[in-house]
Amino acid sequence: MLQHVPNWLKIAREQGEYESNTVFLRRDGTPIPAHVRITPTFRNGQQIGYCGVTQVLENVDPAEVAPNISRMTRVFTWLVITRAPFLTAIIVPILVGAAWVAYMTQGQPFRRCPSG
Numbered sequence: 773m774l775q776h777v778p779n780w781l782k783i784a785r786e787q788g789e790y791e792s793n794t795v796f797l798r799r800d801g802t803p804i805p806a807h808v809r810i811t812p813t814f815r816n817g818q819q820i821g822y823c824g825v826t827q828v829l830e831n832v833d834p835a836e837v838a839p840n841i842s843r844m845t846r847v848f849t850w851l852v853i854t855r856a857p858f859l860t861a862i863i864v865p866i867l868v869g870a871a872w873v874a875y876m877t878q879g880q881p882f883r884r885c886p887s888g
Contacts, residue, residue: 811823
């Protein structure tokens with residue numbers, strides 16, 4: 773849903789309000805179908821923010837009102853949740869080091885050195 777918020781705010785700013793049904797998540801992760809209304813807030817003719825009012829939609833299946841989520845947003849969410857960039861930064865040097873050791877020792881990294 774987060775990918776939709778900038779567009780909702782743009783519509784509210786340009787048209788005076790934005791209204792739609794959508795899905796929010798409770799803290800435990802369960803979906804809540806809701807109606808949201810967003811209006812721009814002004815002071816002395818200057819926009820200073822937005823006001824949003826949300827009403828829970830009783831007896832509505834969340835799947836009926838859920839917005840479409842793009843594939844890119846799903847991939848980005850997966851990367852953030854798994855912390856893939858951080859894991860990659862740790863794992864790649866280890867793999868490169870292991871490959872270098874294997875190459876330098878012709879696949880026998882723990883052979884005994886001749887005593888001399």
